[in-house]
Amino acid sequence: MTTQGVGTRREQNKLATKQAIVDAVAQLLKQGPSTALTANEIADSAGISRRTLFNYFPTVDAIFSYPLHQLLDAMVDSLAEPSETITLLDSILQGLKSDEVAQLLGQVAYFGVYLCADDANIYHPANGNEWQQATNDLYSKVVARYPQVDSFAVRVLTHSVLGAGQAAFEQWLEQLPAPVSDNMDISDDLIAAFHALVTKAMNTLDQGFALLPINSTSTSTPKGI
Amino acid sequence: MTTQGVGTRREQNKLATKQAIVDAVAQLLKQGPSTALTANEIADSAGISRRTLFNYFPTVDAIFSYPLHQLLDAMVDSLAEPSETITLLDSILQGLKSDEVAQLLGQVAYFGVYLCADDANIYHPANGNEWQQATNDLYSKVVARYPQVDSFAVRVLTHSVLGAGQAAFEQWLEQLPAPVSDNMDISDDLIAAFHALVTKAMNTLDQGFALLPINSTSTSTPKGI
DNA sequence: TGCAAACTTGCACGCTGTGCAAATTGAAAC
DNA sequence: GTTTCAATTTGCACAGCGTGCAAGTTTGCA
Numbered sequence: 001m002t003t004q005g006v007g008t009r010r011e012q013n014k015l016a017t018k019q020a021i022v023d024a025v026a027q028l029l030k031q032g033p034s035t036a037l038t039a040n041e042i043a044d045s046a047g048i049s050r051r052t053l054f055n056y057f058p059t060v061d062a063i064f065s066y067p068l069h070q071l072l073d074a075m076v077d078s079l080a081e082p083s084e085t086i087t088l089l090d091s092i093l094q095g096l097k098s099d100e101v102a103q104l105l106g107q108v109a110y111f112g113v114y115l116c117a118d119d120a121n122i123y124h125p126a127n128g129n130e131w132q133q134a135t136n137d138l139y140s141k142v143v144a145r146y147p148q149v150d151s152f153a154v155r156v157l158t159h160s161v162l163g164a165g166q167a168a169f170e171q172w173l174e175q176l177p178a179p180v181s182d183n184m185d186i187s188d189d190l191i192a193a194f195h196a197l198v199t200k201a202m203n204t205l206d207q208g209f210a211l212l213p214i215n216s217t218s219t220s221t222p223k224g225i
Numbered sequence: 226m227t228t229q230g231v232g233t234r235r236e237q238n239k240l241a242t243k244q245a246i247v248d249a250v251a252q253l254l255k256q257g258p259s260t261a262l263t264a265n266e267i268a269d270s271a272g273i274s275r276r277t278l279f280n281y282f283p284t285v286d287a288i289f290s291y292p293l294h295q296l297l298d299a300m301v302d303s304l305a306e307p308s309e310t311i312t313l314l315d316s317i318l319q320g321l322k323s324d325e326v327a328q329l330l331g332q333v334a335y336f337g338v339y340l341c342a343d344d345a346n347i348y349h350p351a352n353g354n355e356w357q358q359a360t361n362d363l364y365s366k367v368v369a370r371y372p373q374v375d376s377f378a379v380r381v382l383t384h385s386v387l388g389a390g391q392a393a394f395e396q397w398l399e400q401l402p403a404p405v406s407d408n409m410d411i412s413d414d415l416i417a418a419f420h421a422l423v424t425k426a427m428n429t430l431d432q433g434f435a436l437l438p439i440n441s442t443s444t445s446t447p448k449g450i
Numbered sequence: 451t452g453c454a455a456a457c458t459t460g461c462a463c464g465c466t467g468t469g470c471a472a473a474t475t476g477a478a479a480c
Numbered sequence: 481g482t483t484t485c486a487a488t489t490t491g492c493a494c495a496g497c498g499t500g501c502a503a504g505t506t507t508g509c510a
Contacts, residue, residue, distance in 0.1 A: 008476085008477080009476065009477085010475090010476060010477080010487070010488080013475095013476090013488090014488090036465095038464085038465065038466090039465075039466070039467090040465085048489080048490090049489065049490050049491075050490090050491095051467095051468090051489075051490055051491070051492090052488085052489055052490070054466085054467060054468075055488080055489080058467085059466085059467080060465095060466075060467095123357075123361065125350075125354050125357070128353065128354060128357040129350050129353060129354075131357075132348075132350070132353040132356075132357075135388075136348065152392070152396055152422070152425065152426075152429075153429045153433055155392040155395070155396060156388075156389045156392040156393070156425075156426045156429040156430065156433065157429065157430075157433050158392070159388030159389055159391055159392040160385040160386075160388045160389050160392075160430055160433075161385075162388065163360075163381075163384030163385045163387065163388030164381045164384055164385050166384055167377070167380040167381040167383070167384040167385075168381070170380070171377055171380060197377070200377065200381075201377075201381045204377075204378045204381040204382065205381065205382075205385055208378055208381065208382050208385075233507085233508075234506095234507065234508085235456070235457075235506085235507060235508080238457090238506090238507090239457090261495095261496090263495085263496065263497090264496075264497070264498090265496085273458080273459090274458065274459050274460075275459090275460090276458075276459055276460070276461090276498095276499090277457085277458055277459070279497085279498060279499075280457080280458080283498085284497085284498080285496095285497075285498095
């Protein structure tokens with residue numbers, strides 16, 4: 001290990017093992033969509049026992065969506081901070097620009113590309129669950145921090161904003177070029193593309209509802225979703 | 226069967242079997258949270274073999290979320306129709322007011338209450354998947370119907386609107402009184418409460434983004450209530 | 451009636467996720 | 481260095497899920 005990790009040795013080992021599992025999955029994904037990616041294969045490839053694998057992840061699917069889980073976790077923390085001075089979009093973009101999140105985006109893209117190729121399906125339910133969970137997490141945190149605000153409005157807007165984020169994410173995944181790279185790095189262009197999609201999504205939220213005739217008082221052209 | 230069902234006898238049988246499965250689950254849920262609700266129990270209770278159960282539902286979870294699945298399916302169809310003349314909110318409320326959807330709401334509430342009690346968890350991932358699927362379905366249908374519209378904007382707004390709907394749904398489930406009824410009927414009050422929540426959610430979407438500082442150029446859309 | 455297609459069922463199989471107890475490893479005290 | 485103890489790993493057994501397959505059974509149709 002090049003990194004002189006902080007914390008006790010046990011904690012270092014646990015982090016290393018978790019990363020080994022993720023790396024093992026990345027390897028297996030690259031080798032080919034043939035293998036059905038069973039828990040035994042992953043454990044063997046990571047050099048641990050099957051039982052230990054389930055000590056680290058509650059589910060095989062949770063391994064696949066772990067990069068996204070980390071990314072959303074970081075974003076939720078970033079968004080739940082009381083940043084009164086900047087706009088929501090800036091807050092999101094600022095969170096996305098951290099080195100940590102940029103690296104996570106690479107992993108997410110890597111996994112996303114191969115998982116899409118494997119299932120021939122654009123969407124993994126595991127990823128959807130991560131978004132649901134992130135939505136609930138953010139809702140809980142915001143409600144805890146601003147108890148005086150109407151919690152239902154918070155709930156609606158949380159679902160709405162993260163929904164828009166998910167839309168940007170899905171669009172990004174679909175447009176992703178096939179083999180990102182041998183390792184899980186990611187080009188600045190792809191990161192910029194994601195930022196652009198998120199920005200467009202938020203602007204669509206901001207301006208798009210003026211286009212939709214949501215209720216009778218709304219003006220503007222009917223486009224009937 | 227009192228209903229002289231339409232269609233060939235095979236189709237009637239299939240529908241009856243599917244309903245028998247759902248009814249069996251409802252029965253088992255009412256009997257107590259003790260039973261872990263295994264596929265064998267459900268099949269036995271429905272009077273079919275375990276193997277046949279999986280001919281009707283791809284997953285045990287899919288049975289639990291089947292009422293919600295039906296409801297969302299109906300709503301997606303309703304929303305995807307080209308109803309140029311009315312507002313989005315009216316379109317949603319109109320869809321919600323059909324007898325079919327009202328009855329489905331009863332089943333959804335029934336299942337939701339017992340499932341929440343069972344898992345002690347407010348949320349079933351199966352339900353979340355249904356919302357994700359409905360979002361994708363609606364997106365596909367709208368894009369197919371309006372090919373000239375910016376598909377990404379449609380995607381964002383679809384996620385956003387259904388996200389708001391899901392927020393209303395979750396709120397409704399939490400506020401639901403414990404034992405709805407012995408059968409899966411539902412009181413008009415509860416239906417009205419759901420309509421009110423959906424209405425409030427849509428109005429929050431319409432007006433709420435004016436409250437959030439999404440980006441720097443946003444001086445908020447016109448109209449404050 | 452008889453045939454073909456659709457449907458059901460039992461069976462076997464591989465896989466998931468969990469509880470448990472024994473073995474191994476790490477940290478800390480002596 | 482050794483001892484001791486808690487954290488961690490591992491093997492094993494087990495219940496359950498979901499599927500392919502090869503019978504049996506029912507339905508539609510000629």
